[in-house]
Structure formats: C-alpha cells, structure tokens
Amino acid sequence: MADFSRIAPNVKLGRDVAIFGLVNLYGCEIGDETRVGCFVEIQKNAVIGRRCKISSHTFICEGVTIEDEVFIGHGVMFTNDRFPRATAGDGRPQTEADWAVIPTVVKRGASIGSNVTLLCGLTVGENAVVGAGSVVTCDIPANEIWAGNPARFLRKVT
DSSP states (O other): OOOOOEEOTTOEEOTTOEEOSSOEEOSOEEOTTOEEOTTOEEOTTOEEOTTOEEOTTOEEOTTEEEOTTOEEOTTOEEOOOSSOOSBOTTSSBOOGGGOOOOOEEEOTTOEEOTTOEEOSSOEEOTTOEEOTTOEEOSOBOTTEEEEETTEEEEEEOO
C-alpha cells in the first residue's frame, strides 16, 4: 500500500518521534518521543515539544507552540488569524504579506479534549484541561478545567 504522508525535508524531528500514516508536515519542529496520529497537519513555524501526543485529524497551524507532555485530542483545530479573508481589499487573492500570524501557546502538561477549537492569540496554562467540544476564546490559567462554547471555568485540577 502506498504511503500518502508528506513530510517535507525542512521538518525537524527529535529522537524516537512516532508518525502514523497520512500526515502533512512542513517547516515544523517536533520534539523527542512525541506521537503524531493519522490525518494530522502541522504547518511551518509550529513547534511541538517532547513526549506529546497529537491525536488524529488535528490541525496545528503556523504560530502554534505546544510545550512538553501535552495531550491534543482528536480533531483539535488551532487558528492563527482573527479576521481571515480569501481576498485583499482590492479583490486579489490574499498572500502572506496581507496578514500577520497571531501566536498561540499550550503550556507543559496541558490536555486539550477532542474537537476543541482554539482561537489565536491565547495561552493554555500548565496542566490545564479543556473539555471536548469546547471553543477557547481567552487565556486559560494553569491547573484549571474549562469547557463549553465559549469555554468557561469549571474547577481547579486536583
């Protein structure tokens, strides 16, 4: 069976990284012992730490930094533009020159549940937990559990 994965030569892979089939990786960095599931795209200038688990069907765009020991559930979507447009004001297709990447950071030990959408420009704190299906619109402090649409504080991690 053919392998339909695309791993560009400019991807920096750490030691013992496990990559499962049908992925698209380019210009990113992935730390030691991280696992990347099927149907994952990780774009240029995204950084994934050590010993992370990136589950299937996840999209990690440019500008996202995921620190060490982070769990990313299935179908998680990151964004990097607050006001995306297909065209510039004059009607021509937008290029990279027409907008700026807005970074997002997921701190060490955080867990992001399946089908979470994270808007850009925010930080998910150390050991924080985001419940499945949530839409994250603001920073989430360390050691807190948030869920919902928009995600709201539920309780402290015990």
